[in-house]
Amino acid sequence: MKVRTGRVGLISxxxxxxxxxxxxxxxxxxLRIPPLEVLGSVLHRLGLDLGPLPTHPRGESTLWEVRFPRVAMAAVAGAALATAGAVMQGTFGNPLAEPAVVGVSSGAAVAAGTVIVFDIGLFGSWTIAVAAFVGGLITTLLVYLLSRDGGRTEVVTLVLTGIALNALTSAGLAFLMFLGDQQAREEIVFWTLGSLNGTRWAAVAVAAPLAAVGIAASVVLARQLDLLALGDRAARHVGVEVERLRIVSIVVVAVLTAAAVSFCGIIAFVGLVVPHVIRMLAGPGHRLLIPASALGGAVLLMLADLWARTAIDNADLPIGLLTSLVGGPFFLWLIRRSRRTAGGGA
Amino acid sequence: MTRTADVILPAGLLARSVSVEIGGARILADVTLQVEPGEVVALVGPNGAGKSTLLAALTGDVEPASGTVELQGRPTASYRAKEAARQRAVLLQKYAIAFGFDVRHVVEMGRSPWYGTARSDEDDVVVRRAMRHADVLHLSERSFPTLSGGEQARTSFARVLAQETPVVLLDEPTAALDIRHQESLLATTRDVARAGAAVVVVLHDLSLAAAYADRICVLARGRVAADGPPSEVLTEDLLTVVYQHPVRVIDLDGSPLVVPLRAPHRGLADHDVPDETTDETTDETTDETEAR
Structure with a gap:
């Protein structure tokens, strides 16, 4: 039962x-708070009288009003993006599919930007999330329709489709910036760069349930995503309703992307790097890949955000900049590798 | 055929006057084929004759322009994917797999139609047995994309065996295999039929077809040119016409052996064979396109 222990081992x-x-x-x-005091504060809130409380007078409030919402959002967005990447790669049978690479994230951002510029408030605090979801859904469907040929997505077609869609969405964002006022412009810039600065619990309360629903749905789809690796016809021959699975997967990817993009903007490459590393560690089976990617994505984005806010004193770097800085070269390497090993993934 | 559909549903596969058109071209014309439980039917014919298309029609992947296909007595169109997967397993010519799944995992995919049923209790036993029959047990931990063509074909065959269905369709399962594995794969296929399955297998090697099939169905230009026991179908006259190449049929210990006639000095001035080499290349392309 080697696989079993590997599974439990990796997840724990x-x-x-x-x-x-x-x-x-x-x-x-x-404001530095010793890790032990952080732990103590959490345990006290859980009703356990263990460990020291923050000694600094503003320690407790900094922790619960500033740090934890931000850390939680990083975890939620990271988990959502990595899961979206894993599901998208499984759906397209292509390890290079990723929400930001193929333009889904920026599609979601365009829709969210539209809501901001025209000051639409149809669904209250959920408005931006709903818009991001619709934008993400439309772009994912476009990618699906444009890049598939004969039941398969070639690497080149997928990447080119991404370039074209990213060009379109950039134009859309530029137009929105042109239309919008100063404040709207700043908000849109924030989107394209991606940041977790100033996250509030209210935002987490919208993003977390979206991400939870998306991740749960992905776990349910895992077994069928494995079968999709056989190709459309063979997958159908072992009992998969291929078209239905694809549509459901696309909706799931849009939900997950919206969960991350609505409040954090475009954070690229998390969905590419995390599932890839997990596949190298534990193989391509989606039943392990999806939960492990969710956890790995959460860890990665928390650490990336930590880096973003501590790398330069008194400055908050855009997190999307950092993930792209690391993810870009990784993506290049992946393209070269998948082109060399034909059939080995591409 | 003595029984009627209202009394006993005909088990196995039945294609009734099936015609298929792809992009306006008629690939199959009025093909009727019945495969009963316990029977191995070999589908043979030159490149581009419509073998893969017929297989696609039998699996329900291609909707016939006219005619019907019945799987276990019910039109294929009325099946949901999972129901159909419990009745028939298919080995396609193309078995590339996205991502580096290991061999055992690929074979286990054949069990997925039974997931959540009582039969999935036997998964481990069935998977092991299938892997032993396909001679891939020793490859269990290997990643599928790193295997050779023949090993991939055997792994995919093991997946089909693991599905344990009463109808089995194999499209050129022996194309990438060495002699030993060709023979053992078809012997296993015979065993599957003996255990009650209806089996259709597309083959190019006519001698192999003769050795292992109960019946041979010869397709030519989208039509059934002949259908019957190997000894009746494999005649020099028919094959020479169908394949546009002179052949001899030799009786070897009661089993027909089909051998192409070769001119003693093969060269450009080969007059016996009308432009055979160019013809074959073009046809091969058609066959491959059709398989995709």
Missing amino acids: ALLVLLGVAVVFSAAQGQ
């Missing part, structure tokens, strides 16, 4: 890593 290792990352990144910032 990631859970430990997640816990460490939460405590560690909540401890860091302009």
